Amino acid sequence: QLQLQESGPGLVKPSETLSLTCTVSGASIRRTTYYWAWIRQPPGKGLEWIGSTFYSGSTYYNPSLESRVTISVDTSRNQFSLTLSSATAADTAVYYCARDEMSTTAFWGQGTLVTVSP
Amino acid sequence: EIVLTQSPATLSLSPGERATLSCRASQSVSNYLAWYQQKPGQAPRLLIYDASNRATGIPARFSGSGSGTDFTLTISSLEPEDFADYYCQERNNWPQFSFGGGTKVAI
Numbered sequence: 001q002l003q004l005q006e007s008g009p010g011l012v013k014p015s016e017t018l019s020l021t022c023t024v025s026g027a028s029i030r031r032t033t034y035y036w037a038w039i040r041q042p043p044g045k046g047l048e049w050i051g052s053t054f055y056s057g058s059t060y061y062n063p064s065l066e067s068r069v070t071i072s073v074d075t076s077r078n079q080f081s082l083t084l085s086s087a088t089a090a091d092t093a094v095y096y097c098a099r100d101e102m103s104t105t106a107f108w109g110q111g112t113l114v115t116v117s118p
Numbered sequence: 119e120i121v122l123t124q125s126p127a128t129l130s131l132s133p134g135e136r137a138t139l140s141c142r143a144s145q146s147v148s149n150y151l152a153w154y155q156q157k158p159g160q161a162p163r164l165l166i167y168d169a170s171n172r173a174t175g176i177p178a179r180f181s182g183s184g185s186g187t188d189f190t191l192t193i194s195s196l197e198p199e200d201f202a203d204y205y206c207q208e209r210n211n212w213p214q215f216s217f218g219g220g221t222k223v224a225i
Contacts (some may be wrong), residue, residue, distance in 0.1 A: 035213040047154075047162065047205055047217040060214050063119065096161055100210055103168050104152055108161035 022097030122218035141206035
């Protein structure tokens with residue numbers, strides 16, 4: 001069955017770049033009906049969509065983060081990745097990767113906590 | 119940018135009671151609205167899509183209604199496992215989307 005697993009450093013220093021990878025298993029990332037999304041949730045707060053990518057590399061970003069975000073896809077490894085530059089304490093959050101289709105974000109990874117701190 | 123406002127922020131109820139959660143959009147999203155449930159330490163779980171369709175495996179006590187700018191999630195009779203956070207999500211400009219601020223259903 002479909003599984004998504006986030007990986008990457010749990011601690012990032014302020015002003016540095018936050019980088020995470022999502023490994024997809026149980027399905028091909030090349031499916032044409034899906035986008036692959038990053039969503040985050042600061043501790044005790046709500047959900048925020050960061051951006052989404054298609055297998056071809058086409059991307060959409062949250063306008064509030066667009067200047068600092070890059071999402072890329074590696075179809076050979078069935079992975080997609082997130083980089084967020086110039087990290088601050090406000091970027092401390094649980095980061096989720098997810099599979100997104102037209103009506104739903106039905107499948108989510110378990111999430112990974114990234115803390116931005118010296 | 120579409121802003122979703124959920125109310126109330128916290129809903130204090132008892133098992134067996136009816137829960138009514140509201141989600142209001144700053145502009146019409148047609149019926150492109152979903153609801154998610156989130157429990158502590160877990161990823162969100164899809165409950166309702168396209169405003170009123172229950173996702174696979176979701177009990178019939180959960181129902182969604184509305185269109186345009188005003189939406190409601192109703193839990194007809196709260197079970198102990200239903201006490202959680204609930205988020206609405208608009209998908210009017212998919213693949214871009216946004217979430218509401220959430221409603222906590224508490225005992």
